[in-house]
Amino acid sequence: MPANRQWLLDNRPQGEAEASNFKLVTTQTPALADGQVLVRHHYLSLDPYMRGRMSDAKSYAQPQPLGEVMIGGTVGEVVESRHPKFAAGDKVVGMGGWQEFSVVDANQPGALRKVDTTHVPLSHYLGAVGMPGVTAWYGLVKIIEPKAGDTVTVSAAAGAVGSAYGALAKARGCRVVGIAGGKDKCDYVVKELGFDACIDYKLHKDAGSLSKALKEACPKGIDGHFENVGGMVLDAVLSRMNAHGRIAVCGMIAGYDGQPVPMTYPQLILTNRLKVQGFIVSEHMEVWPEALQELGALVGSGKLRPRESVAQGIEAAPEAFLGLLRGKNFGKQLVKLV
Ligand SMILES: NC(=O)c1ccc[n+]([C@@H]2O[C@H](COP(=O)([O-])OP(=O)(O)OC[C@H]3O[C@@H](n4cnc5c(N)ncnc54)[C@H](OP(=O)(O)O)[C@@H]3O)[C@@H](O)[C@H]2O)c1
Known part of the structure; x- marks a missing residue:
């Protein structure tokens, strides 16, 4: 199984978030159990809500636990599957977090979704069509x-x-x-x-x-x-x-x-x-299919041409995230891994 570089939340920010709040580690991806899928992430999504999760102030969601991989949306490709509905080569969207690979329990509802990249580029599933x-x-x-x-x-x-x-x-x-x-x-x-x-x-x-x-x-x-x-x-x-x-x-x-x-x-x-x-x-998952259909059509027809700010490589994630919080991004902020 491949080595996996991961960004952990190491400590909580006091005031502005800083690069020293994060720690880069390398682990081995574990062997798959039944129902699991190994995904190689092509892009990580960086989003403003992650700043809220870094702190332990009362909010609508639980704080990101210290010492764990930073949460976040991901798009990528299935490398290996022990789930009947996924096969190597499938393009998928999930919540794999700030790391190069994720092992996903594909039986969990909504954990992994196959996407069609014929008319919509894979990265847009983290932005306009996500x-x-x-x-x-x-x-x-x-x-x-x-x-x-x-x-x-x-x-x-x-x-x-x-x-x-x-x-x-x-x-x-x-x-x-x-x-x-x-x-x-x-x-x-x-x-x-x-x-x-x-x-x-x-x-x-x-x-x-x-x-x-x-x-x-x-x-x-x-x-x-x-x-x-x-x-x-x-x-x-x-x-x-x-x-x-x-x-x-x-x-x-x-x-x-x-x-x-x-x-x-x-x-x-x-x-x-x-x-x-x-x-x-x-909290409104019931509208996602209708909304995604309209957004996919707008992007597919060229009526919506979303721009992306793309940072290169897993090492770049914290600085790109801090830039997003300061308005340095221009359009959807991503980290490209592949
Ligand atoms: N409620 C929800 O479920 C939900 C879901 C997703 C996103 N959101 C929220 O939607 C907003 C936009 O998210 P996004 O992903 O589309 O981010 P984004 O707009 O791509 O990036 C954030 C932008 O905020 C602007 N900004 C304005 N004032 C700022 C300030 N004082 N400090 C820093 N940035 C400032 C910057 O643009 P300028 O250079 O134009 O100022 C910056 O580029 C965020 O507030 C996010 O938390 C909410």
Whole structure:
């Protein structure tokens, strides 16, 4: 059986996460038991939620245990199988974690899923046609519930979730306005992703200034907003929401290191009779097949062209992850192993 390099969570961050929170080890992959499958990972997914799991603060999920392989989504190829439904060469998606190989109990429901790479590249099953894409779908379709002609907005618009959101909202006839950091990201959001406009929040020193830019980009106000960041961005959006608007609270990346993310005028929720709803995509497995079908069709037809930031080799995982938490990624952050 092959040697397997693995990243363990070695210690919990105090404030910002650091490379020294992780430890690289090499182990031997064990011989397979009945029902197990050996997967060689081609790509590891790096996602903001992993920062939450590194800490032991109360959250919706259990913390990542110290001394264990960092959790995470993976795509790869079956190398050896002792399960009747999987064969060597199958391309699969799973939760193999930050390591080169995983041994998966394929009898566990949802542990391993075969995927078709004829029209959708394997890596996209970790992004637009995977968990981040379904996240965008759930927040837009189930919480924002847009009608054609609505104006909808999203923060972290150039990222894995934000880019899928844009394509899904355009397909529903909405005016879609993104908020992202920097000119390059905003150009990509408009020119390649087909958003109607994108605002570079880094050009604005406070929520008042960002709110003015939103007024220009959203002349009819905002009917639905998908929040990934929190803080100044959410304050500015709240000031432009229309009566009975809907806000899907997906992420608060501005506060993932533990700092407060204040909301300046929560009374706007009342005066505008807003629906503000948080959600966790893994608690809504019932929508995944429908969402994945639509996302796969958007990617297969070229209507959604997701971008990827690809770090090379298992050694690169911690630095790439820290870069993602600081906005250095451009699109879905991956680590390529094969
Ligand atoms: N609720 C759920 O079930 C669920 C599932 C998946 C993801 N999420 C959340 O969705 C959001 C987007 O995830 P993603 O995978 O698509 O990530 P991503 O957008 O690909 O990457 C994160 C981006 O956040 C932006 N950002 C804005 N303010 C930031 C700040 N203060 N510090 C650091 N980054 C900042 C950066 O883009 P800019 O350069 O544009 O600022 C960065 O590139 C995250 O908040 C994540 O936790 C939630």
